[in-house]
Amino acid sequence: MKWTTIKRVLIAGAKNFVRGDAVSVATVLIMTVTLTLIGSMIFLSALLSFTLNTITNKIDVSVYFVTTASEADILAVKNQIESLPQVESVTYTSAADALTAFRARHANDELTLQALDELGGNPLDASLSVHAKDPSEYGSIVNFLEASPALSAGGTSIIDRINYAQNKSAIDRLTLATQAMRNIGFAIVILFAIASILIAFATIRLAIYTAKDEIAVMRLVGASNAYIQGPFVVTGIIAGIIAAALVLLILWPATWYVETKTIGWFGGFNVASYYSSNFVLIFLILMGSGIALGAIASVLAIHRYLKA
Amino acid sequence: MIYFDKVTKRYGDTTALEEVTLSVAPKEFVSIVGHSGAGKTTLLKLLLAEERPSDGVVFFESVDVNELPSSALHHYRRKIGMVFQDFRLIPNKTAYENIAFAMEAAGRTDSEIASDVPYILELVNLADKASRFPDQLSGGEKQRIAIGRAIINQPDIIIADEPTGNLDPINTYEVVEILKKINELGTTIIITTHNKGVVDAVGKRVITIDRGKLVRDDTEGKFVL
Ligand SMILES: Nc1ncnc2c1ncn2[C@@H]1O[C@H](COP(=O)(O)OP(=O)(O)O)[C@@H](O)[C@H]1O
Numbered sequence: 001m002k003w004t005t006i007k008r009v010l011i012a013g014a015k016n017f018v019r020g021d022a023v024s025v026a027t028v029l030i031m032t033v034t035l036t037l038i039g040s041m042i043f044l045s046a047l048l049s050f051t052l053n054t055i056t057n058k059i060d061v062s063v064y065f066v067t068t069a070s071e072a073d074i075l076a077v078k079n080q081i082e083s084l085p086q087v088e089s090v091t092y093t094s095a096a097d098a099l100t101a102f103r104a105r106h107a108n109d110e111l112t113l114q115a116l117d118e119l120g121g122n123p124l125d126a127s128l129s130v131h132a133k134d135p136s137e138y139g140s141i142v143n144f145l146e147a148s149p150a151l152s153a154g155g156t157s158i159i160d161r162i163n164y165a166q167n168k169s170a171i172d173r174l175t176l177a178t179q180a181m182r183n184i185g186f187a188i189v190i191l192f193a194i195a196s197i198l199i200a201f202a203t204i205r206l207a208i209y210t211a212k213d214e215i216a217v218m219r220l221v222g223a224s225n226a227y228i229q230g231p232f233v234v235t236g237i238i239a240g241i242i243a244a245a246l247v248l249l250i251l252w253p254a255t256w257y258v259e260t261k262t263i264g265w266f267g268g269f270n271v272a273s274y275y276s277s278n279f280v281l282i283f284l285i286l287m288g289s290g291i292a293l294g295a296i297a298s299v300l301a302i303h304r305y306l307k308a
Numbered sequence: 309m310i311y312f313d314k315v316t317k318r319y320g321d322t323t324a325l326e327e328v329t330l331s332v333a334p335k336e337f338v339s340i341v342g343h344s345g346a347g348k349t350t351l352l353k354l355l356l357a358e359e360r361p362s363d364g365v366v367f368f369e370s371v372d373v374n375e376l377p378s379s380a381l382h383h384y385r386r387k388i389g390m391v392f393q394d395f396r397l398i399p400n401k402t403a404y405e406n407i408a409f410a411m412e413a414a415g416r417t418d419s420e421i422a423s424d425v426p427y428i429l430e431l432v433n434l435a436d437k438a439s440r441f442p443d444q445l446s447g448g449e450k451q452r453i454a455i456g457r458a459i460i461n462q463p464d465i466i467i468a469d470e471p472t473g474n475l476d477p478i479n480t481y482e483v484v485e486i487l488k489k490i491n492e493l494g495t496t497i498i499i500t501t502h503n504k505g506v507v508d509a510v511g512k513r514v515i516t517i518d519r520g521k522l523v524r525d526d527t528e529g530k531f532v533l
Pocket residue numbers: 319322323324342343344345346347348349350351
């Protein structure tokens with residue numbers, strides 16, 4: 001297309017939008033609703049991911065070592081585990097640290113502390129607490145540890161026990177539950193997004209339906225299909241951009257308001273700071289959706305009136 | 309210039325046109341008359357390649373218009389200026405923009421548009437209403453804008469389907485005068501009408517169609533229905 005053609009299409013599209021009055025306002029409003037829904041879905045899926053991560057972060061598997069295991073050997077095992085691709089992090093707790101923590105936990109429990117003192121020494125074992133990247137990976141991590149037991153100088157395994165077997169069913173259930181939540185959550189997000197997109201499409205189709213006689217006239221005057229279609233696409237894109245800008249603007253006070261009303265509800269998920277720290281991404285998603293929706297809906301809606 | 313060779317058009321069971329053969333030479337002013345439903349509009353639609361003949365061939369400058377590929381169709385239509393009974397202006401464009409649009413669509417430059425549109429507005433006596441929208445114009449004014457749009461790209465021919473059908477006698481007279489002026493400047497014109505006054509005012513060739521058949525072709529304007 002030549003530059004004059006592009007310029008004419010842009011000007012005609014802008015004029016259509018300005019002169020469209022009620023139709024333009026309605027299109028912008030509907031698209032604002034659509035994009036608000038899409039925006040909410042971004043926050044909802046972020047919240048969902050955050051919550052599921054918080055839950056799965058609480059899951060771990062602890063590896064307890066025999067009392068004779070040296071710290072150096074344990075740290076060697078730690079290095080080995082850390083190098084596994086499925087492992088997120090490994091935390092080492094020495095026997096002394098375990099004891100301090102135990103005492104602190106039972107500070108108000110005279111009886112237990114008394115029993116501990118009577119035992120003498122440190123009955124607690126050193127341990128490694130292993131976090132997998134995904135809860136479903138624990139099985140393979142444990143298999144690895146059992147298949148290649150870390151050996152002490154004496155030739156016997158320095159690993160005393162792994163608390164996996166007794167946690168397995170709980171971990172499995174949690175894994176299933178989080179997976180199901182993820183699937184259902186994203187299905188809902190996608191469903192809402194599709195529903196809102198269809199509504200926007202219907203609105204633009206109606207707007208173009210009102211112009212069908214005009215399109216017939218343009219054809220009779222000898223305008224090419226691209227030249228007829230162009231301004232409608234531009235009008236749709238303008239509506240999409242304005243709607244996206246409105247939503248981005250509304251989201252500032254809205255996320256702030258939601259944040260102040262729901263402090264602590266979402267286990268530390270901060271809606272307002274999520275918005276400001278992901279602003280560029282959300283801006284791109286909403287602007288992109290607005291422009292794509294406006295353009296694609298216009299092209300599809302006008303298509304049926306262009307048959308020569 | 310235009311040649312209908314035994315053209316028949318059927319819509320299902322109705323035969324809108326039956327074996328019509330006619331030819332139109334350059335610079336002619338032809339009035340097609342006939343009762344409502346006689347097939348006048350159908351004849352024009354066939355010429356515009358908006359409809360295909362059921363039988364026969366429609367030639368425009370020796371080209372079978374139905375052989376034109378759809379990519380060439382909009383070029384073909386720019387050679388023809390169309391005027392309709394219901395004006396068919398674009399409602400959200402001003403009088404000026406409605407005329408300019410036809411030039412833009414034909415890919416003319418901004419400077420051509422800036423010089424030609426005022427000239428045409430002058431020709432149809434509407435220079436003072438250039439920035440009005442169609443719903444701010446009378447029927448006669450709308451039709452004159454439509455005629456301006458039809459002639460702006462210097463088409464080979466103007467086709468007007470009952471251009472005065474919605475106009476009072478005074479506006480009818482003005483529209484006919486403008487069409488005659490355009491014809492005198494060298495453009496071929498075909499109009500359809502049921503108005504005897506229009507045929508008499510034009511005073512040129514009259515083709516009469518009755519129930520799809522061409523029944524009369526008089527070189528000196530006679531209105532017989
Ligand atoms: N699209 C169509 N479908 C079916 N019948 C049609 C269609 N267009 C016209 N006709 C019929 O063809 C005949 C001629 O119509 P038309 O050419 O519009 O007449 P005129 O313009 O002389 O009043 C009429 O009987 C009309 O009902």
